[in-house]
Amino acid sequence: MGAAPAGALLRWLGAGRHSTARAVPELWRASWRVGPVLTGTVLTLTLLLGLAGPVQFVAMGAVVGGLTADGAGLWPAVTFLIVVAAARTVLPVVVEPLTGELVRRIDLNFRNRMVACLTGPYGVAHLEDSGTRDLISTAQGIASPGQGPGSGARGYLNLIALKAGAFGSILLLAQYRWWLGLGVAAGAMVIRRHILAIWFQTAQALSGDVPGLRRSEYLRDLALRPETAKETRLFGLGGWLVGRHDTAWTTAMDPVWRRRRSIGWRMTVVDLAVLVLAALAGVPIVLGLVSGDLDAAQAVVLGGALTAIVGLGGFLPDADFPIRYGCLTLPSLLELEARMTARRNADAPAGTLPTVDGGRSGAPPPEPVPPEPAPPAGPLGDIRFDRVGFHYPGVDRPVVDGVDLTIADGSTVALVGANGAGKTTIIKLLTRLYEPTSGSIRVGDTDLRDLDPERWRRRLAVIFQDFARYELSARDNVGFGALDLLDDRTALEEAADRAGVLAAIRGMPRGWDSPLSRNYSGGADLSGGQWQRIALARALLAVRAGARVLVLDEPTANLDVRAEAEFYDRFLDLTSGTTTVLVSHRFSTVRRADRICVLDGGRVTEDGSHDELISLGGTYARMFRLQAERFVDG
Ligand SMILES: Nc1ncnc2c1ncn2[C@@H]1O[C@H](COP(=O)(O)OP(=O)(O)OP(=O)(O)O)[C@@H](O)[C@H]1O
Ligand SMILES: [Mg+2]
Incomplete structure (x- = not known):
């Protein structure tokens, strides 16, 4: 089946004109991949369940026919009715656990895909982008708690059952007047478009202010999380937090409530329209009865069929609600996948990274990560920063500005400088969490950009501040x-x-x-x-x-004096043979390094051994003396 007919069929089956074009086919693709047999079985049983409705109308007609024909054929008709009614009772009991399993697999698949796609790119810049954070929150269901894509699939299945029943009913009505069922179905669809629009707009309003919802969740968590609760209690922020959370949430939810307030009367209009449709649809049947064209048995069958079709014009809580809310997360997830795949491809030198299918294949993700091959042994070569410049995404000011720095293989280099001088940023560049915006970093003879990121990662041992x-x-x-x-x-x-x-x-x-x-x-x-x-x-x-490269950003900031001394007494032993980059504000630590680089405003302003920098009498010497004097004075 081509894409266009498939899309048309999906729309008829319930996607509706308001669903995001890419999301619904993706939902069914995922369903098929996580369980082709399960999906096929659930769909078949759902269709059977839907078609059992019109069959039951026929059975009821047969019973009425038997009653009005002095009992002729009554008992077979009653038996038929009992069998059909029993099937309609038993089938849901069978279908429900299967649907539940499908919902579980679909939700798990999309959860895994989100984790997989976000861990795909090598750096962290993508996680700090506010647009990406909004997408993550929406994909996690901030605007539709508890309603994942699996609920959407469940809603569609309910809708498919109803539509199958309506389809069978159109055929029944066609036995009497070919246009009757089609006409009523068309009327029902016109009314339904209106109701879908109402629910679509309400659902969209929910995801309209995701930054506002995120802010309100953050304020709530500040009061709840133990890490922040210590301060929020002691600074007496409880009342302030309640007030700010109240304002943030009310502002974010206001558009939703405004829409919900107008839903009441709009739903009443829709219900009235459905009533009028039912009345109009009943006219030909009443006329048929009066004229003797139809007997009571036929009227029962046609009346039942009409109700099934007319019912499609109204709000279908078991279908519309889970579809609208369950599918809210999908477009964001697909957008995330597209963005992360592009970023990952940009990260990797061609052919160096295995493709992560992100669970799209439906295969269960590998739980235990298979051990990777050991990193290549042997020396790395010197690490050289060559006129490296960098500014964070969305910030024009350079944080690292033309840094030239050579870290000899196996040596220990300390980076020192005031808060905000750019020390941690240089480490982020060295570890490829960010890419330099100008200049290059080379390891031996290779540009860091040309190294396989996974292999480089395996050569690093990093403790961040x-x-x-x-x-x-x-x-x-x-x-x-x-x-x-x-x-x-x-x-x-x-x-x-x-x-x-x-x-x-x-x-x-x-x-x-x-x-x-x-x-x-x-x-x-x-x-x-x-x-x-x-x-x-x-x-x-x-x-x-x-x-082979040990990076320690303030490794002893939280250690007591004795522990710090012990650590550095053993430091050379611990780091022998490794290239070590050390950031510390403690000069007792820094002085042991082979070389010390002083950073100021993203530039290297002094570079040499402890003794050289002391005799230079510059910033390092001043900072060192200041700290030493304070210890002596203390
Ligand atoms: N993710 C980020 N996005 C934007 N700016 C950032 C980010 N991280 C750091 N900065 C900015 O970059 C500058 C350098 O920060 P960096 O963390 O490299 O300083 P540092 O030398 O490690 O300071 P400290 O001694 O306080 O740890 C600072 O002005 C900081 O505000
Ligand atoms: Mg730092």
Whole structure:
């Protein structure tokens, strides 16, 4: 079947003119892929269920015919009616669990696809884009809670059953007057277009102010999440948050309520129109009865058929509601997939990345990630920044401005500078979370842009200043440094030991399996310093797995003085053979580096060893003395 006839059929089956053109075919494609047999079975049974309606009208007519014909043929007709009625009762019991399973698979498929497409691009810029965040929120159902694409499919199935019943009824009416059923169906469709428009506009109004809805959810979560609740309680923000949440939510929802207020009378108009249609449609049947063209038995059949068709003109709660709300998420998801695929393709040098099908094939996503081949051994070569410039997307001001920097293979380079000088940004460029907007970064003889991102990632062990605190087990928190060592207890314990957190993990209620969050039963909460040690252990595991570039952005900011001293006493041992980039405001740490680069306003202003920079007497020397004096004075 070509695309145009297929589209026309889908529209007739219920997509309606207001559905997003791409979304509905995609819904059925997904349904087919997650279960061709299941989809086929559910569709067939649904059609049978729908057609059972007109068959029951025929059975009722036969019973009335039997009664009016002095009982002739009554009992076979009654038996037929009982069988059909029983089938109409039993079929839904069979169809419902199958439909439920289809809904589950469709929802899971779209959830997996969203996660897969967002993890596709290598960097993080796409996750910081406000347009993408809006799409993510809509795809997650911010405007249609609890109604995923699976509900949409369920709504369509209900509609298909009703339409199949109406189709059979048109055929029954055609036995008497060929135009009767078609005419009533046309009238019902005209009324229905109006009702679809009302519901479409209401559903659209819901997704009209997604940024506003996001803001209101954020304000609500501020009061609910333990991480922020500490401050919001102590600053007494409770009342303020309630007020701001109230305003944000009311503003975002106002267009929806305004539409809903007008729905009442518009629905009444539609109901009245359906009544008029029913009355008009009944006229030919009444006339037929009066003229003797029709007997009572025929009138029962035709009357039943008419009701089935007329009913399609009104609001169909089991179909319209789940369709309108269930399908709200789909266009956003498809738009996300398109954007992320484009970005991913732009990231990858041709042919270097495996294609992620994002669950579109319907195949279950691989749960355990298969271990990747070990990164190539051997030296990396020097890392060279060559006139690197960068500004964040949507910001004109350069944050990194013509940086030249060479990090010799196996050496330790420290980046220092005031807050906002661009240290973390340089690390983000080195780790390819962002691409330089000018200049280039080379590793050995290769431009970073030409390296396979996955292979480069495997050579990095990074702790960011705002490192992640996963609400998962201690094993996962450390093991994420090298997934292929996730089950290697010895490697995990060694990394945790070197980072000084092994005793704390062993002391937890469920040891390595303890969730590192009080939000889960049996969970353990860690101190700020213990979290930092967990992050260190993660990076050290990555080094053990073959990473050759260790990047530590403020690795000891949360450690107590003794722990910091211990860490740096063992630092050379921990990092031997690796190229290390270290960012720290603690000069006791920085001075041990082979080279120190001072950054100011995104530029390298001083570059040399500790002794060289001290004798230079510039910014570094001033900052170092200031800190040293304060310790001495203290
Ligand atoms: N995602 C972002 N989008 C836009 N601007 C950003 C983003 N992240 C950082 N910036 C800006 O870039 C500049 C440099 O930030 P960066 O985080 O690199 O500083 P830093 O030297 O690491 O500072 P600190 O010592 O405070 O960690 C700052 O002015 C900051 O506001
Ligand atoms: Mg920083």
